[in-house]
Amino acid sequence: MASTQIVGVDIGSGSIRAVEVTGVGSKRPSVARFFSLPLPEGAVKNGEVIEVNTVAAALKQLWNAAKFGSKEVVLGVGNAKVLVRDLSVPKLSQREIRESLATHVQEMLPVPVADALLDFYPISEAASESGPVVNGLLVAAIKDSVLANVKAVQLAGLEPVGVDLIPFALTRLTSPSRMIGNVAHIDIGARTTNVIVTSGGVPQFVRIIANGGQELTAALADRLSISEADAEATKRNLGLGGVTVPPEQAPTIAIIREVTGNLLTSLRNTLSFFSNSRQNEPYSGIVLTGGGAQLLGFADALSEMTRIPVVLGDTFGSIDVSRDASRGSQSQLGMNVALGLALGGAAA
Numbered sequence: 001m002a003s004t005q006i007v008g009v010d011i012g013s014g015s016i017r018a019v020e021v022t023g024v025g026s027k028r029p030s031v032a033r034f035f036s037l038p039l040p041e042g043a044v045k046n047g048e049v050i051e052v053n054t055v056a057a058a059l060k061q062l063w064n065a066a067k068f069g070s071k072e073v074v075l076g077v078g079n080a081k082v083l084v085r086d087l088s089v090p091k092l093s094q095r096e097i098r099e100s101l102a103t104h105v106q107e108m109l110p111v112p113v114a115d116a117l118l119d120f121y122p123i124s125e126a127a128s129e130s131g132p133v134v135n136g137l138l139v140a141a142i143k144d145s146v147l148a149n150v151k152a153v154q155l156a157g158l159e160p161v162g163v164d165l166i167p168f169a170l171t172r173l174t175s176p177s178r179m180i181g182n183v184a185h186i187d188i189g190a191r192t193t194n195v196i197v198t199s200g201g202v203p204q205f206v207r208i209i210a211n212g213g214q215e216l217t218a219a220l221a222d223r224l225s226i227s228e229a230d231a232e233a234t235k236r237n238l239g240l241g242g243v244t245v246p247p248e249q250a251p252t253i254a255i256i257r258e259v260t261g262n263l264l265t266s267l268r269n270t271l272s273f274f275s276n277s278r279q280n281e282p283y284s285g286i287v288l289t290g291g292g293a294q295l296l297g298f299a300d301a302l303s304e305m306t307r308i309p310v311v312l313g314d315t316f317g318s319i320d321v322s323r324d325a326s327r328g329s330q331s332q333l334g335m336n337v338a339l340g341l342a343l344g345g346a347a348a
């Protein structure tokens with residue numbers, strides 16, 4: 001029987017976050033414990049574990065500190081090397097569809113099929129000239145980039161029971177009352193921005209953009225000739241600036257607005273692409289998460305640019321949290337991906 005007590009682990013560029021959920025798959029799952037630890041620079045890049053031993057040691061430390069009751073782990077994938085595309089396949093069982101994926105997808109992939117992990121997420125059924133088909137999302141990840149993460153988990157004495165797409169995890173936290181119509185979930189990390197659009201709560205469209213908050217820090221450090229640490233602090237202090245900008249801040253704010261403008265434009269284009277593919281169906285809202293989204297003024301700028309209402313994701317808003325977990329000293333902020341991964345449960 002599938003386990004109901006699972007720890008979702010989000011290995012980000014700057015830290016590892018883990019959330020343990022009990023009652024996974026039941027009507028009322030609940031957060032038992034959660035914890036995060038910072039990672040040394042360079043241990044993880046673009047969601048890929050580079051230093052396996054460092055990450056394994058951090059995971060051990062995390063388990064000791066958090067006292068998780070389960071060793072079963074669900075990992076997330078979501079970096080620019082993961083491909084998610086629309087795919088229609090003849091209607092078969094999910095197992096048969098999975099087995100047939102390799103024959104459908106070689107021309108879509110930048111690597112040989114043998115080097116990829118393939119999965120299919122069904123969305124709807126339709127009739128075609130050659131019989132019934134299932135429309136869905138093909139997910140293709142490069143094996144090597146997932147295996148290092150799995151290895152770090154195993155080295156820490158834990159059991160990886162699933163690997164899930166980070167964008168899917170994002171959709172599991174939003175309360176059903178917010179899921180009416182088309183909703184875009186956008187998570188801005190350090191190096192990756194994950195976008196997923198749901199219709200009535202069902203995932204329809206995924207894009208993974210290789211851009212995040214780190215791009216802005218790096219641009220400030222480079223163009224102002226200051227250290228990364230100073231650039232990070234400057235960015236957090238100033239954000240996009242107000243209506244009136246003091247003259248001494250003007251050059252810095254100009255850089256922040258320019259670099260952030262690139263990300264805003266990609267996001268607007270990504271959202272329009274989906275909407276245009278559906279006869280300009282409107283969005284009812286954007287749910288914004290991730291550290292990069294905390295840039296002062298960003299949520300308003302995104303709303304202004306897209307003309308869509310933006311709400312900041314409320315990590316534990318729609319789920320029970322145990323007393324133990326809520327008494328802890330750790331912040332819920334940034335736990336959204338790890339929680340969404342745990343809620344999805346082990347792989348079928």
Ligand SMILES: Nc1ncnc2c1ncn2[C@@H]1O[C@H](COP(=O)(O)OP(=O)(O)OP(=O)(O)O)[C@@H](O)[C@H]1O
Nearest residue numbers: 012013014189190191192213214290291292294295
């Ligand atoms: N208050 C803030 N203002 C502006 N940016 C912020 C703020 N707090 C965090 N950030 C930025 O958020 C980014 C980190 O976000 P997050 O923790 O979600 O990333 P991650 O999950 O570790 O990385 P990734 O998802 O790319 O692997 C960094 O670029 C950091 O500078």
Ligand SMILES: [Mg+2]
Nearest residue numbers: 012013189190
């Ligand atoms: Mg992240």
